[in-house]
Amino acid sequence: MDYAGSDTTTGPEADHQGPRSWQTDRSRAPAVTKIVIAGGFGVGKTTFVGSVSEITPLRTEAVMTEAGEAVDDFEAVPDKDTTTVAMDFGRITLESDLVLYLFGTPGQKRFWFMWDDLVRGAIGAVVLVDTRRLEDCFPALDYFESGGLPYIVAVNHFEGTARYEPEVVREALSLPAQVPVLVMDARKRITVVDTLLTLVGRALEITPGRL
């Protein structure tokens, strides 16, 4: 790819409103924060992000070795195989000077190397669950339970499949009583916003007030 020759002034972003005012003012930057959406393959992470994002979800890749280390070097390690991990993300400008990013990340344990970095500074995580493959979310739950990051469980309900009450899911996942569980639809913006609000509410519950 010829980087120098490509038009990088506007970039291939698809934001239907065009550039936001904060993007064109380099004298200051908005406050920025993020939420992580974790879950197994095909559970609806990218759909979830796309339902609220003001840009078409963008894909970024991290390269890791088989040993599970991130590669931040130009020369790959010759004796180790590497894999690429894709992460989709979206963006919401909540105020002219407040931006929220949503990062969808695969839930397998071998991606934990990426999460330590990804969750730093995050509001918390939404663990997305498909009740037909409940076990896919176990690694993500284990990770967030042990890391102390606020998290909630969102059941992405695919129509035509059995619908379980949140309390049934809570029991099946042996979730502590204080962790919110809700049933939503990753394609419906309103339920995605509700899910995000539930997470922020949970984060507020466990964030100490100013003394």
Added chain:
Amino acid sequence: MTAAPVISAVGPVARAAAPGRRTARVRPYSLTGGRTRFGHVLLVETFVAASADPDEEPAPAPGGLAARVMPEVRAIVGLCRRLRSVAEVSALLKMPLGVVRVLLGDLADQGRIRVYGTGDATGRPDRALLERVQSGLRRL
């Protein structure tokens, strides 16, 4: 040619080296706690922008990292005419996140890229920020 698939996995940056020559190893710049050597915090959501008008950029010193990966560096600086997050730079230029962070870290340490928002960027959001996010989401 055991290294070939590995290089293609790292992407365009690896191809910036002269053909037939082994890419010189860039110092493995460890980003402990998401920080570069000079203390810039480069999380995925961290905003960056060009410090000066990219058209007035000086030519990089020959032999340095910037000269070796010049097309990528120029692309980053060009893209950063506008405020971008680290993740956006990686996605829009299709460069792996780790590589982008090394380049951005280098550019920041050279003063060519400005990194916004430092302070307690690696800590958890405080109540004031959470409340702002909450009202923002309610307005959607």
